[in-house]
Amino acid sequence: xxxxxFELTASxxxxxxxxxxxxxxxxxxxxxxxxxxxxWYFGVSALLVITVATLGAVGTERVLGPGGTLxxxxxxxxxxxxGLTLPAGIPLWMALLGGIIAIGLGKMVFGGLGxxxxxxxxxxxxxLQAAFPEGLTTWPPAPERWFQLAGDNFALPFMSPDLxxxxxxxxxxxxxxxxxxxxxxxxxxxxxxxxSLGETAAVxxxxxxxxxxxxxxxxxxxxxSIFATVALLSQTVHWISPEYPGAVFMLFxxxxxxxxxxxxxxxxxxxxxxxxxxxxxxxxxxxxVLIRLWGGLPEGVMYAILLMNAMVPFINRATQxxxxxxxxxxxxx
Amino acid sequence: xxxxxxxxxxxxHPPDSKELTEHIPxxxxxxxxxxxxxxxxxxxxxxxxxxxxxxxxxxGDKIAEADGFVSVPIHASAAGTVADIDWWPxxxxxxxxxVIIDVDPHSPQIPRPRMVPKWEGLSxxxxxxxxxxxxxxxxxxxxxxxxxxxxxxxxxxxxxxxxNGAECEPYLTTDHRVMAEHPDRVxxxxxxxxxxxxxxxxxxxxxxxxxxxxxxxxxxxxxDLDVTVQPLVVKYPQGAEKxxxxxxxxxxxxxxxxxxxxGAVVQNVGSIATIAEIFETGQPLIERVVTxxxxxxxxxxxxxxxxxxxxxxxxxxxxxxxxxxxEIVFGGPMMGTSQPDMRTPIIKGTTGIVVLTRDQVKPxxxxxxxxxxxxxxxxxxxxxPSQLGILAQAGRYDEMESLHLGDCMICxxxxxxxxxxxxxxxxxxxxxxxxxxxxxxxxx
Numbered sequence: 159x160x161x162x163x164f165e166l167t168a169s170x171x172x173x174x175x176x177x178x179x180x181x182x183x184x185x186x187x188x189x190x191x192x193x194x195x196x197x198w199y200f201g202v203s204a205l206l207v208i209t210v211a212t213l214g215a216v217g218t219e220r221v222l223g224p225g226g227t228l229x230x231x232x233x234x235x236x237x238x239x240x241g242l243t244l245p246a247g248i249p250l251w252m253a254l255l256g257g258i259i260a261i262g263l264g265k266m267v268f269g270g271l272g273x274x275x276x277x278x279x280x281x282x283x284x285x286l287q288a289a290f291p292e293g294l295t296t297w298p299p300a301p302e303r304w305f306q307l308a309g310d311n312f313a314l315p316f317m318s319p320d321l322x323x324x325x326x327x328x329x330x331x332x333x334x335x336x337x338x339x340x341x342x343x344x345x346x347x348x349x350x351x352x353x354s355l356g357e358t359a360a361v362x363x364x365x366x367x368x369x370x371x372x373x374x375x376x377x378x379x380x381x382x383s384i385f386a387t388v389a390l391l392s393q394t395v396h397w398i399s400p401e402y403p404g405a406v407f408m409l410f411x412x413x414x415x416x417x418x419x420x421x422x423x424x425x426x427x428x429x430x431x432x433x434x435x436x437x438x439x440x441x442x443x444x445x446x447v448l449i450r451l452w453g454g455l456p457e458g459v460m461y462a463i464l465l466m467n468a469m470v471p472f473i474n475r476a477t478q479x480x481x482x483x484x485x486x487x488x489x490x491x
Numbered sequence: 492x493x494x495x496x497x498x499x500x501x502x503x504h505p506p507d508s509k510e511l512t513e514h515i516p517x518x519x520x521x522x523x524x525x526x527x528x529x530x531x532x533x534x535x536x537x538x539x540x541x542x543x544x545x546x547x548x549x550x551g552d553k554i555a556e557a558d559g560f561v562s563v564p565i566h567a568s569a570a571g572t573v574a575d576i577d578w579w580p581x582x583x584x585x586x587x588x589x590v591i592i593d594v595d596p597h598s599p600q601i602p603r604p605r606m607v608p609k610w611e612g613l614s615x616x617x618x619x620x621x622x623x624x625x626x627x628x629x630x631x632x633x634x635x636x637x638x639x640x641x642x643x644x645x646x647x648x649x650x651x652x653x654x655n656g657a658e659c660e661p662y663l664t665t666d667h668r669v670m671a672e673h674p675d676r677v678x679x680x681x682x683x684x685x686x687x688x689x690x691x692x693x694x695x696x697x698x699x700x701x702x703x704x705x706x707x708x709x710x711x712x713x714x715d716l717d718v719t720v721q722p723l724v725v726k727y728p729q730g731a732e733k734x735x736x737x738x739x740x741x742x743x744x745x746x747x748x749x750x751x752x753x754g755a756v757v758q759n760v761g762s763i764a765t766i767a768e769i770f771e772t773g774q775p776l777i778e779r780v781v782t783x784x785x786x787x788x789x790x791x792x793x794x795x796x797x798x799x800x801x802x803x804x805x806x807x808x809x810x811x812x813x814x815x816x817x818e819i820v821f822g823g824p825m826m827g828t829s830q831p832d833m834r835t836p837i838i839k840g841t842t843g844i845v846v847l848t849r850d851q852v853k854p855x856x857x858x859x860x861x862x863x864x865x866x867x868x869x870x871x872x873x874x875x876p877s878q879l880g881i882l883a884q885a886g887r888y889d890e891m892e893s894l895h896l897g898d899c900m901i902c903x904x905x906x907x908x909x910x911x912x913x914x915x916x917x918x919x920x921x922x923x924x925x926x927x928x929x930x931x932x933x934x935x
Contacts, residue, residue: 165818165852168917170825170903172505172661172851176865176910178858230858272859272911377864430864430877474878481895482733482872483746 178271181375181425182231188366189238189420195359200246201301203311204355210250212237214257215282222266232271236260239279239420242356243413243460244286247298247309252290256282276467277424280460287460297329297353329353330411331456356416367419376423379432383439384418384446385409391447402451414446417459427467433477434470441466496699498724499734503869503904505661505727505825507700511784511791512664517672519795520808522569522594526799527579527836528554529587533628534635535561542590546573551602551774554590563626563636565590568777568797570598580832582821582841589836592799605773615641615687625775626839627766631655631666631730631759632822634840637766640758641687643751652685652693653739653750656708656760657723657730659698660823663843665780666760668793670697670704673764674711676771680763681718683770688756692717694739695760698725727825728902732757734871746898761842781837783809787816787846796837803833805844818847825903858911866905866915872898876905876915883918888926896922 197204215237220228227233237257244253260282268274287294298309330353356363371378389405396404408414422428422442429438442462449458531537538555548554548567555565571594579589607625610618623638643649654677658666670677681693697705699722708720721739723729733744735757742753750757765776777798784791789810796805802819806812820827821841837844866876874895882891896919905915 164829164831165847166829166831167818167853168829168914168920169820169827169901170907170916171818171820171827171829171845171847171853172824172907173853173912174503174505174908176908177854177912178861178910181861181863181910232861270859272861374865425861425863428862430862430867430875432868478875479867479873481746481874481898482737483743483748483898484895 179230182235184373184375185235185370185420186231186238188369189235189242191362192242192356192359192366192416193238195362196242196246196355199359200298200355201304201306203246203298203301203307203309206250206311207244207246207248207253207355208238208241211241211244211253211257211282214254215240215261215278216257218258218261218266222262223270227271230271233261236265236278236282239356239416240282242416243279243283243354245294245297245309245354247296247307247311248293249309249313249315250311251313251315252286252293256286259285272426274426275470276464277421277427280421280464280467283460284464297332329357329456330407331450353411354413356420357413360410360415363415363419367423370423376419376425377428377432377435379435380423380428380439381418383436384414384422384443387440387443388414388446391444392451395447395451408447408450412450412457413459417463418442421459422463422466427470429470429473429477431474431477431479433479434473437473437477438466438470441469496722496724497738498726498729499738499871501869501871501873501904502726502728502734503907504725505907507725508661508784509664509667509700511662511786512782512793513667513701515664515668515791515793517668517780517793517795520797520800520805522600522797523800523804524594524596525574525591525801526569526571526594526797527589527591527801527834528565528568528799529579529581529589529836529838530555530565531581531587532565532634532798532838532840533563534633535559535563535639537588538562538565540576540588540590542573542576544573544575547571548573548592549603550598550600551606551777553775557623561636561639563623563628563638564775566626566775566777567592568799569594570600571595580835582828582830582835582838584828584831602774602777606775607769607773609773610683610770615689618683618687622766622769625769627762627769627776628839629759630761630765630779630839630842632826632840632842634838637758637762640756641684643688643756647751648754649688649690649751649756650692650754651736651740651756652681652688652690653735653755653757654681654693654695654760654763655730655732655735655757656695656697656701656704657735658701659725659727659730660825660827660842661727662782662784662845663823664782664784664793665842667701667704669761669764669780670701671707674704674707676764676767677708677760678711678713678716678718679767679771680765682713682716683766684756684758684763685716690756692719694718695720696723696729696735696739697721698723698729700725727904727907728871728900731871731900731902733900746895776839779837779839779841781805781841782843782845784843785816785846786848786851787813787818788844789813798839799836801833802830802835802837802844805837806833806846812846813848815848815850816846817849817852820845820847825907826901854912857913860911860913863910865908865910869904869908871902871904872900874899876919879922880913880915880918883922886925888922888929891919891922892926896926899923
């Protein structure tokens with residue numbers, strides 16, 4: 159009967175199965191099909207870019223973060239997502255720099271996991287877009303052979319990449335915006351179009367998202383709200399003035415899928431309240447349509463999400479749930 | 492009646508783990524060599540000791556008297572000699588003034604005849620007096636004196652008697668077994684309470700994972716009583732007073748108010764059966780049903796245990812601990828208390844002893860809050876535990892109060908779901924204490 163010592167813990171003495179590393183690594187796992195799809199279309203360059211961006215993010219977390227935080231998996235997600243927002247032909251040193259900036263400026267300066275205001279992967283991408291607009295908007299077409307590089311991936315740092323041998327393809331959004339040419343919906347859905355690595359495989363992204371939503375590792379309200387807003391707004395505009403694209407094109411082109419399912423739903427930088435999730439999605443959807451249709455850029459998902467990230471504290475404050483036994487719902491005494 | 496069961500919004504689904512004991516009939520545990528009776532076993536003022544070292548007591552003798560209205564007496568649960576009155580480990584983790592009795596091994600342990608009067612013909616006031624004198628408290632864990640619940644202020648009409656048979660804590664099966672084995676006793680207790688409160692209808696809420704209890708209760712409803720058995724969805728904390736009231740009556744108890752403010756009295760089903768029992772047998776509350784369970788205990792059981800029996804004796808009687816037993820919890824695993832000391836006695840409010848094994852002990856590593864919002868989806872009273880947790884760590888208790896910390900029941904749902912393993916409900920319990928302390932010092 160005598161035992162040296164029993165555990166003494168505060169109640170509850172049992173714990174549910176979810177843990178932060180489990181959530182993060184599940185997200186990483188659900189991204190594997192997206193990465194496979196990207197490398198299917200863009201060849202070896204896709205794997206190189208994603209790997210290097212991830213190394214940049216993970217390495218920075220290792221150097222700047224407190225010990226052991228690599229195990230929680232959050233830096234790996236940032237790196238993977240950043241890689242998926244980049245074009246296949248980008249010089250690898252830019253991808254590496256993007257990963258470093260994403261974790262360093264996007265996360266560590268705020269105090270690490272859970273503290274950052276903006277989605278770190280998007281911070282990394284926004285930095286790259288501002289610093290190297292040419293590298294970020296050169297969309298190579300899919301290479302003929304898998305081992306053929308899609309661009310000047312091995313360009314030296316700060317040297318202009320040699321883009322001569324590579325024909326620049328166009329993205330569906332670019333074609334639509336600047337030339338008024340549409341793309342077949344099935345090609346958009348399956349990802350057989352130009353664009354960033356993770357922009358093209360809507361099926362893989364939706365499957366991964368559905369898995370995470372079922373596990374409650376992402377809030378389904380956010381993508382649903384974004385998709386509904388984008389569809390409603392763009393279809394309305396399309397009816398009024400048919401030169402603008404319709405809902406199907408808007409939903410399946412560009413970074414909307416990846417952004418709505420994987421970036422906007424980042425737990426740390428999205429609202430915690432259910433009502434807030436709807437509002438936040440509404441804001442992102444509206445901004446995406448505004449930027450795409452009337453802004454200077456063909457694509458606006460990144461800025462839409464970053465802008466709404468900044469609004470999250472206000473959204474949270476405004477959408478606190480009604481506490482049981484207060485306000486309406488309480489019987490008159 | 493909704494056959495599919497009613498439920499509230501939010502809450503959590505821990506595995507109910509009741510299969511270990513739910514079909515094991517209640518047995519009586521023998522008397523051990525020593526019992527320890529703390530003077531503080533109920534909510535309210537501790538009882539005042541009436542005995543001194545060396546006194547001989549018989550089984551059922553009053554050894555401590557109620558000190559005021561919100562207090563109840565304590566009775567010897569076995570015949571013997573008062574060995575000492577001293578500080579002794581209490582189930583809440585502290586030390587408490589305790590009467591220690593050496594049980595007389597030669598005594599047949601037959602109680603004195605009828606110390607509680609017969610119920611027939613008693614007025615409501617006499618019933619309340621008898622219930623207080625018998626030392627009756629709620630047996631669901633909080634141990635609130637039953638006679639206080641039976642005495643609502645005259646200006647608050649009571650329409651509902653809600654009988655809480657949800658037993659939503661994982662592992663525990665005491666209420667389940669009492670309902671399945673003694674449905675008549677439950678109905679008799681309901682009759683006494685309804686008459687005392689002057690209410691016309693009673694609803695027994697039972698979680699759907701106890702179909703035999705639901706059936707037994709339904710078959711035995713007396714014809715002259717308006718009693719309904721309401722199946723409830725299996726979800727934690729279905730048995731919280733506020734949740735049960737909302738589910739059955741559709742009313743939310745206003746923040747900071749009591750069930751009686753919406754015309755309801757809630758009583759745990761085991762306590763109601765005990766009300767019937769004391770009037771049937773004439774004995775005060777000196778024993779209770781305890782579930783001894785968990786993977787870490789040799790022979791999981793439902794036992795009638797004399798109040799004051801020591802933890803070590805109960806565990807020995809149930810086949811001892813397994814090699815990987817790691818944590819002993821009094822009460823259920825969601826709201827119970829870990830026990831460091833094997834001398835701790837079973838008291839009136841002890842619903843069960845749950846022995847968790849090494850692999851069930853909570854992980855100790857925590858991560859930063861990732862704002863996943865799972866705690867908001869779990870909180871049955873719709874608080875924002877994530878934000879409250881951040882405020883608690885900063886010691887900003889006043890802000891916590893304005894965010895309704897006072898409505899937190901410390902049910903543990905937020906901690907249960909938190910993927911970062913942040914001890915939210917523990918932080919809230921501490922914050923509540925800090926606020927209480929601050930208020931009392933301000934008054935002084």
